[in-house]
Amino acid sequence: MLRFDPFSDIDALTRGLLTNQAGSNRSPRFMPMDLYKVDDHYVLTADLPGVDPGSIDVNVDNGTLTLTAHRSARSEESVQWLASERFFGTYRRQLSLGEGIDTTGINATYENGVLTVTIPMSERAKPRRITVSHTGNERSIEPTTVEAD
Structure with missing residues (x-):
């Protein structure tokens, strides 16, 4: 007896489209990374074990x-x-x-199979305290009474 499951073919096709980049099954699937903020900069770490350091390229173009x-x-x-x-x-x-x-301040290092990219915030984006100024013309508001008719 033969069994036919039309959804298994669709599942296999979907898995192939979503998980496989161009190339064979031996192609890399993804580059696992962490991204976090420390003070006034972001730090990105990506696992790249066994990668030739000369082949690593970090590029910024048009906000990407x-x-x-x-x-x-x-x-x-x-x-x-x-x-x-x-x-x-x-x-x-x-x-x-x-x-x-x-x-312009982004820098990257590769050590022990981990790529670390430091991404600084610009001066205008850093949080800052704004002082509130006041004038010397301080007036107090006097209470007034309203007489009822």
Whole structure:
């Protein structure tokens, strides 16, 4: 007896469209990252184990921060693979930067397989205390009585 499940084909197609970037099953799926704010800047950390530091590119264009990195596949032809689960290929992640970011002050470091990008806020976007001034013409309001008719 054959079973036909029309939804399994749709599920497989949807999974393929949503999870697979261009390339084979060995292509990187995503670049896991954390983003948090400390004082007057943001810090982005992204896991990129085994990536050649020379292949990492951090680019800002028109309010979009783009992180790109590449991990090469092993090209040893005489190897008999018993398991091959690590992804290779190009990783790419884009983030839209909001108003108030100092794009000229962005810097990045790569250490122990982790890319760290520091994104400073611009001076105009930093919180600041505004002093309230007052004039010397202080008047008190005198109570008045209204007589009832």
